[in-house]
Amino acid sequence: FAAVVSVSAKEVDNAPLDLAHDAVLVSMEETTPAEQTSVEAFKDRRNEEKPPLSFDAASTAIVLTDLQNDFLSPDGVTWGVVGKSVMENDTVNNLEKLLAAAAEMGYLVFVSPHYYYPFDHKWEFGGSLELLMHSIGMFDREGPLTLEGFDGSGADWLDVYKPYLEAENVVVANPHKVYGPEQNDLVLQLRKRKIDRVILGGMSANLCVEAHMRELLESGFDVTVVSDATAGATLPDMGDGYAAALTNFKFMASAVPNTEEAISAMGMNPSTVAITGTTYPTDPPAVVERTGGARRMEEKPPLSFDPETTAIVLTDLQNDFLSPNGVTWGVVGESVTEVMYNDTVNNLEKLLAAAADKGYLAYVSPHYYYPWDHKWEFGGSLELLMHSIGMFDREDPLSLNGFEGSGADWLDVYKPYLEEDNVIVASPHKVYGPEQNDLVLQLRKRKIDRVILGGMSANLCVEAHMRELIEQGFDVTVVADATAGATLPDMGDGYAAALTNFKFIASSVVTTQEAVDAMGSGGGSDSSDGSHMLPTAAVMLVMGVSALLV
Numbered sequence: 001f002a003a004v005v006s007v008s009a010k011e012v013d014n015a016p017l018d019l020a021h022d023a024v025l026v027s028m029e030e031t032t033p034a035e036q037t038s039v040e041a042f043k044d045r046r047n048e049e050k051p052p053l054s055f056d057a058a059s060t061a062i063v064l065t066d067l068q069n070d071f072l073s074p075d076g077v078t079w080g081v082v083g084k085s086v087m088e089n090d091t092v093n094n095l096e097k098l099l100a101a102a103a104e105m106g107y108l109v110f111v112s113p114h115y116y117y118p119f120d121h122k123w124e125f126g127g128s129l130e131l132l133m134h135s136i137g138m139f140d141r142e143g144p145l146t147l148e149g150f151d152g153s154g155a156d157w158l159d160v161y162k163p164y165l166e167a168e169n170v171v172v173a174n175p176h177k178v179y180g181p182e183q184n185d186l187v188l189q190l191r192k193r194k195i196d197r198v199i200l201g202g203m204s205a206n207l208c209v210e211a212h213m214r215e216l217l218e219s220g221f222d223v224t225v226v227s228d229a230t231a232g233a234t235l236p237d238m239g240d241g242y243a244a245a246l247t248n249f250k251f252m253a254s255a256v257p258n259t260e261e262a263i264s265a266m267g268m269n270p271s272t273v274a275i276t277g278t279t280y281p282t283d284p285p286a287v288v289e290r291t292g293g294a295r296r297m298e299e300k301p302p303l304s305f306d307p308e309t310t311a312i313v314l315t316d317l318q319n320d321f322l323s324p325n326g327v328t329w330g331v332v333g334e335s336v337t338e339v340m341y342n343d344t345v346n347n348l349e350k351l352l353a354a355a356a357d358k359g360y361l362a363y364v365s366p367h368y369y370y371p372w373d374h375k376w377e378f379g380g381s382l383e384l385l386m387h388s389i390g391m392f393d394r395e396d397p398l399s400l401n402g403f404e405g406s407g408a409d410w411l412d413v414y415k416p417y418l419e420e421d422n423v424i425v426a427s428p429h430k431v432y433g434p435e436q437n438d439l440v441l442q443l444r445k446r447k448i449d450r451v452i453l454g455g456m457s458a459n460l461c462v463e464a465h466m467r468e469l470i471e472q473g474f475d476v477t478v479v480a481d482a483t484a485g486a487t488l489p490d491m492g493d494g495y496a497a498a499l500t501n502f503k504f505i506a507s508s509v510v511t512t513q514e515a516v517d518a519m520g521s522g523g524g525s526d527s528s529d530g531s532h533m534l535p536t537a538a539v540m541l542v543m544g545v546s547a548l549l550v
Helices: 017-022 039-046 079-089 091-105 118-122 128-135 159-165 186-192 205-218 241-252 259-265 335-342 344-358 371-375 381-388 412-418 439-445 458-471 494-505 512-519 536-542
Strands: 060-065 108-112 170-172 197-202 222-225 310-315 361-365 423-425 450-455 475-479 508-510
Touching: 060 091, 060 186, 060 205, 079 091, 079 241, 091 108, 091 159, 091 197, 091 259, 108 159, 108 186, 128 494, 159 170, 186 205, 197 205, 205 222, 205 241, 205 458, 205 494, 241 381, 241 458, 241 494, 310 344, 310 439, 310 458, 344 361, 344 412, 344 450, 344 512, 361 439, 412 423, 439 458, 450 458, 450 512, 458 475, 458 494, 475 512, 494 508, 508 512
Parallel strands: 060 108, 060 197, 108 170, 197 222, 310 361, 310 450, 361 423, 450 475, 475 508
Antiparallel strands: none
């Protein structure tokens, strides 16, 4: 770092945590980025000529999520918040076009539905939108072995899709349960048919579609997302779900074509695709109220953590993200000056110091690439960029040659904390999430079921860790100012996209100070202004004033 003072929080005897940090280490306003990858360099690399998009039915399949009334019908419970986006994108007709093209051109279609049974409503925690889905009876079914009340319900397929979904080229996976396919058999079904490329669409953009994209990427699939074959909700105090998803699609997917471009790449003239076609209502989307459901939404108690069951999880505390000498500083250090604006470096140190002081375990999930990782044959935009600029590079897992002070090394200020007994360093993750490392195992073996999450980068590794931990049954709080993200031309603002998704998906979204306060001295304490509570707008949705989404 360019500016380091001689006093760190750990060296201030008996000083309160926040006062210690008044003297801390990095004067972010005074740093001048050194040689690193600039926004223009990122743009240039991303715009390197790619071959025309082309798919082969032998190795490529269409994957569609949540083709159900509760999302796509004006009678569905979420139409009041997703209807505008569905109509703007012509989502219903574009999804039908993909189904029709698949049938015509011999592509397999895998559908990943979303159902909730009565026993699912007995879950004891969840994120804002997850709780809302339960509260309004979204995707409800009487049981896995009965179709009582199913026909025409919110969980049923949209009528226009039913003829396609009864065809022999369609595989209906088991239902997913939160947002992603971690708990169903989608990946198995794809692998058993030797599919390695996926054309992805469905509902809802920043929830189930993005979750499927992320998990399929982590499972080694080449994923193309069809930008107008999905849609998302806009909710007060949360944000625009479709806009957030579109940013992340551009950051992460191999390609983001529209429906016509995707069908053309499948080998069919889009103008020849014949569909039944759906006409949308002319009136503005209205809220649809549903009686029944698991009406168990209530104001959350003050946020409080217990070191016996809660741990801090931090991703990518490494120079390439957090040092002005790191290769990404040109896009994360200056992208709306997010690192500096959020004071991310110091806030992450505060969390480490609080964990040590208050007896919490801290798990660190690092990101390393070895020479063989660079031999991968495909990847999304940012994934390829990371490889191209040598980000997080190490020579070998059993060698530290050239490691000290490299982009893959910890930021110097964190090293004393990371040598403490309360710290567990997980094995490295490989794309963005913890699917390929031992983080979940390490948490389970210490009987941790709640996580306070921060690190880098917001919409990539932090959001990926949040989503995977939630899919694995953890209660996740995200610390909004203990992360940051890049803004890239033609892609968008990564931090803004992540913040929207944190609010939609996490159990709580807090500041560093609120998180530290809630950690208490072992039993937790009130975190003050209630910003961790379920957003007022969401509570209103449950009361029938508005409606929800996935």
